[in-house]
Amino acid sequence: MKNRASGTAEGVAYMRYYESQRPETQRICNDYLAYNLSAWWIKLAAKICNPFPRAFLDWAMEKKGKGVSGFLAVRTRLFDDYVLERLKNGVEQYVILGAGLDSRAYRFADSISDVKVFEIDHPSSQTIKKERVVKCFGKLLAYVRYVPVDFRNDNLLTCLKNAGYNPAAKTVFTFEGVSMYLDEGAVKETLTFILGNSGQGSSVMFDYIYAEALDGRLKSKVISHMNSLKFIFNEPILFGIEIGMAESFIQSIGFGKVEDFSPQRLYDIYLKPCVPNRAISDVYAVAAAYKT
Numbered sequence: 661m662k663n664r665a666s667g668t669a670e671g672v673a674y675m676r677y678y679e680s681q682r683p684e685t686q687r688i689c690n691d692y693l694a695y696n697l698s699a700w701w702i703k704l705a706a707k708i709c710n711p712f713p714r715a716f717l718d719w720a721m722e723k724k725g726k727g728v729s730g731f732l733a734v735r736t737r738l739f740d741d742y743v744l745e746r747l748k749n750g751v752e753q754y755v756i757l758g759a760g761l762d763s764r765a766y767r768f769a770d771s772i773s774d775v776k777v778f779e780i781d782h783p784s785s786q787t788i789k790k791e792r793v794v795k796c797f798g799k800l801l802a803y804v805r806y807v808p809v810d811f812r813n814d815n816l817l818t819c820l821k822n823a824g825y826n827p828a829a830k831t832v833f834t835f836e837g838v839s840m841y842l843d844e845g846a847v848k849e850t851l852t853f854i855l856g857n858s859g860q861g862s863s864v865m866f867d868y869i870y871a872e873a874l875d876g877r878l879k880s881k882v883i884s885h886m887n888s889l890k891f892i893f894n895e896p897i898l899f900g901i902e903i904g905m906a907e908s909f910i911q912s913i914g915f916g917k918v919e920d921f922s923p924q925r926l927y928d929i930y931l932k933p934c935v936p937n938r939a940i941s942d943v944y945a946v947a948a949a950y951k952t
Contacts, residue, residue, distance in 0.1 A: 669760040669785075672732060672837060673698045677706060678717070679733040686935050688733035689740060693763040696796040697789070725882030727941035731923070734930045735867055738921065738946055739836055740764065742865050746832035747771045751862070753778065753831040755820070757850065758838040760785060765804045766793070772803065778823055780816070783808035817857055827857040835866035843898045851913045855951055865948040871900035873943040878903075880943045906947045916952030921945055 676691035677698065695706060709717060721729045743754065743764055754772060756762050759779035765772065781789065786808045793800055800806070805823040809816055817827070833854050839847050854864050872878035874897060901909050907918040921929075927940045 669837070670699050670702050673761045674702045674706060675721075675729060675732045676736055677702075678709075679729070679736070682714075688730075688930055688935075689736040691736060691763055691767070693766055693796065694761070697761045697763055697792045722939070725880065725941060727923075727939035728882055730931060730938050730940040731926070731944045734926045734940060735836070735944070735946060737930055738926065739834055739865060740767075742948060743832060743834060744768065744771060746863060747775060749861075750830060751775065751832045752829040752859075753825065755825070755831055755833045756780065757833060757835045759789065760837070761789065761792075762834070762836065764834075766797070766801065769801070769803075775803075776824060776826075776829075777804045778807050778820060778825060779804060780807045780809050780820070783810055816853060820857075827859075829859045831858040831862045833858070833862070833864035835864055837867065839866050840869045840897050840899055847899050848913060851910065851915070851949065854949075855914050858951060860951060863948060863950040865946065867944060867946045868906070869897065869900045870943050870945065871902045874900045878943060880941070882941055882943050901945075901947075906945065910947060910949045913949075915949040917950040919948040919950075921947065 673691075673694045676689065677694040679688060680690045680692055680694065682688075695703065698706075718729070747754070747768070748771075753776045754765070755778045756765065757780050759781045762779070765777045765779060779786070779789070786806055790800060790806060805825075807819050807823045808814075809819050821827070835850065839850075842850070851864065854862065870878055873880045873882070903922075904920075906920040910918045922945050923940050923942045926946070931938050931940060
């Protein structure tokens with residue numbers, strides 16, 4: 661998990677902000693802190709774009725890949741719903757892997773008062789995040805434990821334990837917007853770590869790209885756009901899972917239960933009820949794995 665605070669995470673934060681400004685009847689997610697935690701240039705871009713008609717901005721976003729904004733909105737909402745549901749089911753710890761500009765620890769403050777929250781990220785990314793949190797709230801919030809980890813030199817379990825993590829406790833993990841930038845070995849290593857260092861009933865949710873989109877079997881402007889960003893942010897896309905194979909991939913690591921959220925399933929849950937004409941990208945999916 662490399663430094664993403666100055667790269668794609670900033671752009672995705674803008675997308676969350678943009679979605680949060682939609683009329684309530686059309687809004688899929690509401691990340692009301694995305695703007696506050698963003699870089700100055702994202703805030704400037706938001707101010708420049710605000711006078712433009714929303715229909716024009718929606719059209720411009722779709723030019724970079726049909727349904728990407730729809731997927732990002734749905735992904736945020738699904739992860740929100742998942743974390744809140746797990747918190748209600750008695751988890752004792754919440755670990756955000758590659759936390760970046762994730763705002764759930766702050767948006768869900770009322771639901772996590774009795775839960776240990778750990779934000780894990782590269783030291784340089786985390787320094788930026790903490791500065792923005794202080795600017796937003798006037799201080800760092802006591803219930804969030806910031807765990808800087810440089811995977812080239814640091815041991816994740818040691819860093820977590822030093823921050824108060826209990827490997828035997830029931831824990832919810834989120835691993836959002838990261839897996840596609842890792843190789844398959846690193847993804848398996850991360851999932852294996854979660855399985856071996858958390859209590860019974862723990863779970864993790866992560867998003868992924870279909871392997872068919874990476875090798876060209878599934879044609880998509882989205883992948884071409886994402887690959888073009890590697891020259892700016894040095895974040896090439898490395899990992900994908902074959903369509904319909906997420907369950908077997910995850911169960912091969914040792915998880916007992918898996919939920920796979922295909923683009924169609926995500927559309928049916930979140931877009932169809934309120935904005936049925938809105939598209940969702942067909943190259944992304946989300947999976948949740950449970951330690952049973």
